[in-house]
Amino acid sequence: MPDRQWSDAEGVGHHVRPYAITGGRTRHSEHSFALITLVVTRSPDGFGGESVEPEAAAILDICRDRAVAIAEIAAELDLPVSVVKVLCGDLLNSELILVQAPPKESDAPSVELIERVMDGIRRL
Amino acid sequence: MAFAASNPVMPTALKILIAGGFGVGKTTMVGSVSEVPPLETEERMTVASVGLDSLAGIENKSATTVAMDFGRITIAPELVLYLFGTPGQHRFWFMWDDLALGALGAVVLADTRRLEQCFASVDYFEKRGTPFAVGINCFHGKREWTTEQVRKALDLGPDTPVMLCDARDRESSKKVLLALLDVARAHALARTASIPGV
Ligand SMILES: Nc1nc2c(ncn2[C@@H]2O[C@H](COP(=O)(O)OP(=O)(O)O)[C@@H](O)[C@H]2O)c(=O)[nH]1
Numbered sequence: 001m002p003d004r005q006w007s008d009a010e011g012v013g014h015h016v017r018p019y020a021i022t023g024g025r026t027r028h029s030e031h032s033f034a035l036i037t038l039v040v041t042r043s044p045d046g047f048g049g050e051s052v053e054p055e056a057a058a059i060l061d062i063c064r065d066r067a068v069a070i071a072e073i074a075a076e077l078d079l080p081v082s083v084v085k086v087l088c089g090d091l092l093n094s095e096l097i098l099v100q101a102p103p104k105e106s107d108a109p110s111v112e113l114i115e116r117v118m119d120g121i122r123r124l
Numbered sequence: 125m126a127f128a129a130s131n132p133v134m135p136t137a138l139k140i141l142i143a144g145g146f147g148v149g150k151t152t153m154v155g156s157v158s159e160v161p162p163l164e165t166e167e168r169m170t171v172a173s174v175g176l177d178s179l180a181g182i183e184n185k186s187a188t189t190v191a192m193d194f195g196r197i198t199i200a201p202e203l204v205l206y207l208f209g210t211p212g213q214h215r216f217w218f219m220w221d222d223l224a225l226g227a228l229g230a231v232v233l234a235d236t237r238r239l240e241q242c243f244a245s246v247d248y249f250e251k252r253g254t255p256f257a258v259g260i261n262c263f264h265g266k267r268e269w270t271t272e273q274v275r276k277a278l279d280l281g282p283d284t285p286v287m288l289c290d291a292r293d294r295e296s297s298k299k300v301l302l303a304l305l306d307v308a309r310a311h312a313l314a315r316t317a318s319i320p321g322v
């Protein structure tokens with residue numbers, strides 16, 4: 001029975017790549033990110049010759065043209081979200097990216113903000 | 125659109141959850157309103173996220189990851205809405221907290237043939253005080269249940285919208301999202317009213 005419970009497709013990921021590219025870290029020691037924390041590459045034209053790992057370079061590429069959410073980066077690179085968070089923590093320390101956290105829980109959405117979202121959905 | 129290095133436009137990101145059991149139409153609903161085809165990613169269940177106890181007895185490696193799919197709606201250059209389809213089972217609670225954090229609200233999708241699959245989601249959002257609306261996805265075009273029967277079965281108060289929908293249809297999905305946002309708006313108004321002097 002436990003087998004059935006865990007093998008039905010819903011929500012259960014397939015293969016997870018090892019954490020080799022984060023040096024075994026599953027979370028960053030200084031920075032924490034939400035799924036929708038937005039990331040933008042600081043320099044639009046390359047990164048000043050600094051050498052970064054291929055996965056980190058790919059993140060800088062993806063986030064060059066617009067602000068991209070952590071979850072989107074993970075989807076695009078086919079990496080677990082937690083790996084992307086660790087890599088972005090390193091990129092933030094190296095000052096290669098800017099990040100924007102979503103509004104905090106305590107910072108409850110205003111009526112105006114909700115109405116803007118409603119207008120946006122109506123326009124779809 | 126490229127960012128000037130000196131003055132990047134950093135939008136605000138918001139989130140709405142689409143919750144419900146397996147095969148209820150979550151991905152379909154995300155896709156019907158998203159400006160990009162639904163993206164998929166996975167998060168790994170770690171000791172840090174669930175605590176050692178919750179990992180005890182989980183031998184199967186695949187059990188320690190959870191897949192989510194999501195879409196994006198750019199409301200304005202400085203306002204982006206993400207929609208996350210989230211599996212509604214208890215065993216994914218480690219993920220729900222991250223998903224629910226800062227969410228405007230949630231749509232709980234229900235299939236009346238398997239109504240019990242959405243109990244966990246309804247409980248969770250009620251306890252958390254997250255605004256939500258229930259969408260009954262009409263798979264057979266048949267209306268075996270009325271919305272009032274579902275409201276009763278789920279023990280929902282009069283303020284929680286319950287509506288029939290077709291997750292494949294953009295207008296129908298929009299209606300459910302707008303019903304949810306109406307609840308979120310009412311919550312926001314109530315908050316404003318309760319602040320003295322505002
Ligand atoms: N007839 C009908 N089929 C639907 C509806 N919504 C989704 N489906 C189908 O049901 C299946 C499961 O939907 P999916 O969105 O993948 O469910 P999820 O597991 O909740 O993400 C897909 O084949 C959809 O095409 C609906 O409103 N009516």
Ligand SMILES: [Mg+2]
Pocket residue numbers: 150151152193209
């Ligand atoms: Mg799905």
